[in-house]
Amino acid sequence: MAYWEMIFYWVALIVYSLSCGGFLYSFIFKNPKVMPRMFALLAVGALAHTVAIGARFQATGHLPWSGHYEYALMGGWFIICGTLWVGWRNKQLQGLAVATLPLVIIMMGYGYMQNPGLTPKAASLKTIWLYIHVYFAWLAFGAYSLAMAAGVLYLKKKKNSLQPVPNPSYDRFPSLEHLDELIFRYVVFGFITDTIMMAAGSLWAKDLWGGYWNWDPVETWSLISWLTYGITIHLRVTFGWKENRLAWLVICALSTVIICFFGVNLVVNTSLHMFQVR
Structure with a gap:
């Protein structure tokens, strides 16, 4: 890691952890007034995260x-930026960070435990297709992560609505109908x-490699993930899956994306994808 990259990486991770703790406190102790301050703190972490990426770019x-x-590093940045974007446009959605932040913290920690050393770009990666391919991969991962977070928020609010005396603090979040629609829209995007x-x-x-498809382990899991979300859309549009079933489905479906991006090489070390090499 470059010197300034290491400093701002840890600043971002510490700020994310503090913000995550604040969001959890807000939910567990039913104190929504804390949430806007934690959202502002999240923006500070995102700024440090951006500087870390810039420092690495300058070094490599x-x-x-x-x-x-x-x-x-880059995937976590996309998820955080997506969380900030939707929360900035609609303050009722700031609570999505309670689900996306833990995911980003674990991702960044896992990445650091691998090989954060500075390495030159492999010859196979020196193509415009890399940027197109990975850019849309991160947009998809960000959208699926937001769908998962909206599913968590939906289940929490639905559980609260079934209580004998519902907690009024949940009125801060969008209606169940709106959250259900957002889950579907995030999945479609x-x-x-x-x-x-x-x-x-x-x-x-x-x-x-001379072929459009090689049944590489990463390609196979990518196909599994794509089919999983395609089936999710089909179940919603054709069979009317909504509410709890849809929320649980998108929460579980995110595991296929995580396995594709980070889990394949834990059991297979023959992937052709350079980004999966330690």
């Missing part, structure tokens, strides 16, 4: 698109960007 000469550490990601990756694979 390329954006952090390869290797587990860089993948976690993620599915579309996921599709573009796979198409771009196939074109890149044709140039790199």
Whole structure:
């Protein structure tokens, strides 16, 4: 890691942890007044995170698109920016951070435990298809993460509404109907960007390996993830899956994306994808 990258990386991780603790406190102790301050703190962490990415770019000469550490660094940034964006546009959605922040903290910690050393970009990664492929991959992961967070918020609010005396602090969040619709919209956006990601990756694979599809472990899990969310959309549109079933489905479906990005090489070390190499 570059010197300034290391400093701002840890600043971002510490600020994220403090903000996450504040959001959890807000939910557990039913004190929504804390949430706007934690959301502002989250923005500070995102700024430090951005500086860390800039420092790494300056040190390596390329954006952090390869290797587990860089993948976690950039992926976490996309999720945080997505959380800030929706929370800034609609203050009722600031509570999504209670689910996205733990995910980002674990991702960044896992990435750091791999190999955060500065390495030159591999020759196979010096192509415009890399940026198109990975950009849409992170848009998809960000959207799926927001869908998961909206599902968590939906289940929490639904549980509160069934209490004999509902906690009025949950009135701060969007209605159950609006959260249900947001889950679906996030999934649709993620599915579309996921599709573009796979198409771009196939074109890149044709140039790199001579075939559009090679049944590489990462490609296979990417297909499983894509099918999972495609089935989710089908169940919603055709069979009317909503509310609790949809919320639980998107929460569980995110595991397929995490396995694709970070879990495959725990059991397989023959992936052709350079970003999966330690």
